Amino acid sequence: MTTSPPASTALLTDRYELTMVDAALADGTASRACVFEVFARRLPAGRRYGVVAGTGRLLEALEHFRFGDAELDWLREGEVVSGAMLDYLADYRFRGRISGYAEGELYFPGSPLLVVEAPFADGVLLETLVLSILNYDSAIAAAASRMTSAAGERPCLEMGSRRAHESAAVAAARAAVVAGFAGTSNLEAGRRYDLETIGTAAHAFTLLHDDERSAFVSQIASAGPGTTLLVDTYDVEQGVLTAVDAAGTALGAVRLDSGDLPTVAREVREQLDSLGATETKIVVSSDLDEYAIAALAVAPVDSYGVGTSVVTGSGAPTCGMVYKLVLREGSDGAMHAVAKASAGGKASVGGRKTAGRRIENGLATEEVVLLSPDADVPALGQVAEVDELRPLHVTFVADGELQPGWTGADGVRRAAQRHHESLAELPRAARRLSAGDPAIPTEIITV
């Protein structure tokens, strides 16, 4: 009995991915060499930057993207695809190449976030899974990044599991840590990615006991005086008094989960100090988002417990990233740039791309996307002042082989580091919470 992800991720996809491949197998185009690209046409309204997250999870899911008997039987019985397609799926392993922005990296409209190179069939099958993971995880990381920016040196703790789908909650905890959160209440996320897990007690624990003191005494006996006591079940002032009386001045922290937090935090700080509990910290946790965190900047608060707003992307619960065919082999054997041409803001730019971030005097000034109209891979060396361009593309999978360092707990640590360093490069205005344009412009240069 394990808590691993599903043994196969292959049916976590849209039906049309399979039926397209079925038709392409029959007409011979399934084996055409293709390049697919993931990008976002825009950031959520008013946001200054996006944060790539989920890449590690995607690479983990890719290892489990296999069609086993259970999947094939169901596809056969439902007559979803042909017998030839079932044979193809039974042998499916991704044997192509995946490169793109490192997890934790920032992005802007048009940034070529992920590049998948494979025969059409092998590449198109991954579309839905790639987008599900990147769109959700990146939405959480983008919101979390604004919160950790607003919190400054004070730690943010992710406590939103109950406001998200139970598996999404695990991904959300992970994405929040990529964007600077210090820990999570979610145990499965802790187990799977070696994250710091945190937790205090709920009002139910106090209500279970005959009185508040009994509950505090019990929690201290179990967890030691360094624990965090929830003091707002009945009356906050009395709760603080009881807490310090029960735990002594070595009490680790008190948690406030209701009321006007700036006011209550100030009163509680004064009370704790007057009781000699000057080292006892204050954790707040009531419907916080980046704006509420910013509003608490001058309040005597030591850490922020964030729930609903982080796991729902604080108003932007998905990213709108798309997965587009940008280059494919033709019947002439040559590679051709392709793009949807029609109306409604959905046109895309065909051709192969790479990207660099222009850094001047330590600050990012521009996202430079190099576009090659043909099969050649563009190189940053093709533009002037190449020393100012920080390369953004790294390799995740080569010839079907997962490259080391991007998955598991190591991947999360590396992504958090990447996020931290990339954010430090942005102009300070990028961290403003108010609505505005992307922090730096994206320039597309055809080489």
Add this chain to the structure above:
Amino acid sequence: MTTSPPASTALLTDRYELTMVDAALADGTASRACVFEVFARRLPAGRRYGVVAGTGRLLEALEHFRFGDAELDWLREGEVVSGAMLDYLADYRFRGRISGYAEGELYFPGSPLLVVEAPFADGVLLETLVLSILNYDSAIAAAASRMTSAAGERPCLEMGSRRAHESAAVAAARAAVVAGFAGTSNLEAGRRYDLETIGTAAHAFTLLHDDERSAFVSQIASAGPGTTLLVDTYDVEQGVLTAVDAAGTALGAVRLDSGDLPTVAREVREQLDSLGATETKIVVSSDLDEYAIAALAVAPVDSYGVGTSVVTGSGAPTCGMVYKLVLREGSDGAMHAVAKASAGGKASVGGRKTAGRRIENGLATEEVVLLSPDADVPALGQVAEVDELRPLHVTFVADGELQPGWTGADGVRRAAQRHHESLAELPRAARRLSAGDPAIPTEIITV
């Protein structure tokens, strides 16, 4: 190799659920008889009603809520809980009672949606899992219900997998069908819950081919002329011409995924009719939400493909349901109503509850919540005019035994039927999309 959910759901929870039980085991309160209640303090701003969804998934997850070696080892190594607690967890089975609103039922602020009766330890451990599932699935169903209402007799098809966490996408498809959607693009949802799966082709399929005609000919050869051809990759008018030329007038449908849909749909309908393809249907699918669907009511459209907005709850991606201890045994052996008392809108109403919906002349007029201040289970017979009260509580788990009919594909069908019938009872104004108050008031009667 299977695509089942994780074998254990036990760590999909918050750390404090375990540490609270640990302390309560040590002080003897873990075995106190308790009643927990799930409710929502309010609906998302402007919404007229909520839709309970996820109950079947919750009951399925409950069957897998077991602490196996993998979970216990990790808890032991991380020193999350004591040895006594590990022994308790190793034996954990839910042996209590769960009742509440049937899946698919509508709800209003304060409706007692789920009632969990069990010793404290057994009941509190379920909090996070219960809320994760109900909060997400109900958010999707509530949005989906507005969409199917706006669509009237025209089918809505769920296509949002790529805009949601990959496992949440499966739940979203299921919840959308509970609220009246006719099918989903998500294969795993189709497999797990016997849902109708649907799919056409993406722009990538057209772009893969040397020209649009080759793509259409290939798709027709594979799927028959009854397929749906995506006609907006290049030029819509030319696309429709090519589609009918390739498939004949028996062409099943064309899909439009961009442009000003009311205008384009009208032009395409006229063109199809003029080509003799009078039976060919039109599917539209570009960033639709309930408002866009309503705006297309007079356009010649046959079905709606809905993505982002349904899987993100159309502006309300979670429900804000809470899981509160409302009654517990005291040291005197008697049952006591309990409730958080402090400030900030987070106070709750202690005591045991049941609910009925008052139906007059076939229309719902009021949500009646009966509250018993002590251990007695209130009965609808305790209020006058009981014949007007449709009982809302059903039993899901009794003495730890799952009752039949609520899970799997049967559960989804039953929930969709319940949703359909409950919605038909609401006054017509409840289906208005504009912001307003809950469709019916909630009255709490202490008996």
